[in-house]
Amino acid sequence: MARRQLQELEIRQEWCKGCGICVAFCPKQVLEQDADGRAVAVRPEDCICCLMCELRCPDLAITVHTTREDDHAEADTVCPGQ
Numbered sequence: 001m002a003r004r005q006l007q008e009l010e011i012r013q014e015w016c017k018g019c020g021i022c023v024a025f026c027p028k029q030v031l032e033q034d035a036d037g038r039a040v041a042v043r044p045e046d047c048i049c050c051l052m053c054e055l056r057c058p059d060l061a062i063t064v065h066t067t068r069e070d071d072h073a074e075a076d077t078v079c080p081g082q
Contacts, residue, residue, distance in 0.1 A: 004049040004066040009041045015061035022053035022062055 009030070018037030028046040031039050031053060039062065041047075047064070054062045 002068045004068050006044060006047045006049055006064070007067050008065040009044050009047060010063040010065060011039050011041060012061045012063075013038050015059045017059055019058065021056050021058065025052040025056045027052065 016038040018033060018039075020033055020037070020039075022039050023031045023033055027050060028043070028048055030041055030043045030047045032042045034040050039053075049064060049066045051064050054064045
């Protein structure tokens with residue numbers, strides 16, 4: 001199976017309530033909370049596209065856009081299995 005590469009880590013600040021769940025679940029400490037408590041991607045280059053932040057966000061404020069290269073084509077996915 002081809003490995004996912006980060007295309008964009010989209011965080012909708014207006015949807016984020018600052019619960020910190022995404023920060024707590026990120027295995028690579030890509031996310032931190034800003035002065036208002038909202039999530040920001042401070043180290044997107046360290047993202048391994050595990051999707052833990054997207055899957056755990058109760059406000060659906062995070063979308064991890066990835067590219068996947070396989071033998072046939074490059075596909076843009078938002079979640080695994082697509």
